[in-house]
Amino acid sequence: MQIERFAIDGPLLFTPPRFGDDRGWFCEHWNARRLADEAGLDVRFVQDNLSFTARPGTLRGLHYQAPPMAQGKLVSVITGAVTDIIVDIREGSATYGQHLAVELSRETGVQLWVPPGFLHGFVTRTPDVHMLYKVTGYYSAEHDGSIAWDDPDLGIDWGVQDPVLSGKDAQAPRLAEHQARNGRIFPQGWEQT
Numbered sequence: 001m002q003i004e005r006f007a008i009d010g011p012l013l014f015t016p017p018r019f020g021d022d023r024g025w026f027c028e029h030w031n032a033r034r035l036a037d038e039a040g041l042d043v044r045f046v047q048d049n050l051s052f053t054a055r056p057g058t059l060r061g062l063h064y065q066a067p068p069m070a071q072g073k074l075v076s077v078i079t080g081a082v083t084d085i086i087v088d089i090r091e092g093s094a095t096y097g098q099h100l101a102v103e104l105s106r107e108t109g110v111q112l113w114v115p116p117g118f119l120h121g122f123v124t125r126t127p128d129v130h131m132l133y134k135v136t137g138y139y140s141a142e143h144d145g146s147i148a149w150d151d152p153d154l155g156i157d158w159g160v161q162d163p164v165l166s167g168k169d170a171q172a173p174r175l176a177e178h179q180a181r182n183g184r185i186f187p188q189g190w191e192q193t
């Protein structure tokens with residue numbers, strides 16, 4: 001399986017092999033042993049999330065689930081195409097505040113591993129996007145939060161001017177404002193919480 005690493009330590013890009021024939025193709029979409037043996041990613045997923053987004057230019061994010069309910073995510077697009085964005089907010093990280101932008105689509109089948117400690121969001125590039133992602137922690141509404149997609153401190157170019165947003169995302173605070181008020185979302189040593 002093709003694996004790509006980034007200048008930001010932790011995130012991984014996978015391209016599971018597809019076995020094509022004149023009917024179409026087959027792919028082992030997720031294989032725990034393959035991830036552990038080939039990528040050293042030995043994690044336990046407990047929940048699959050599937051979201052459908054009808055309109056292009058819709059933006060979901062930037063979201064996090066705070067410790068002790070932090071989640072790692074293995075993100076893939078089943079129909080359509082998105083630009084997926086993750087932001088390193090691990091206190092003490094050499095790449096704190098830096099982001100990655102990755103194109104995910106049905107055509108490429110590329111999957112992104114998002115470790116705990118990152119904001120996550122995406123903007124749809126096509127109609128009718130199904131995003132499927134495995135998570136390593138159960139949902140907890142009280143630990144779920146949103147940071148402003150257009151936070152100028154994060155400097156993200158989403159390639160969209162006036163995205164479709166949920167009410168929650170439309171009124172999300174900037175990262176610095178949120179952390180000044182509530183403390184660091186992922187403080188140093190958060191893994192021990």
Ligand SMILES: Cc1cn([C@H]2C[C@H](O)[C@@H](COP(=O)(O)OP(=O)(O)O[C@H]3O[C@H](C)C(=O)[C@H](O)[C@H]3O)O2)c(=O)[nH]c1=O
Pocket residue numbers: 049051060061063064120121122138139166
């Ligand atoms: C995430 C989640 C949500 N919900 C309920 C809560 C709401 O009633 C409804 C929609 O939730 P929300 O508007 O937070 O959905 P998204 O905007 O797609 O949020 C997700 O999108 C970004 C990109 C993410 O990475 C997160 O997984 C997640 O925050 O589903 C659940 O019941 N379980 C869950 O695991």
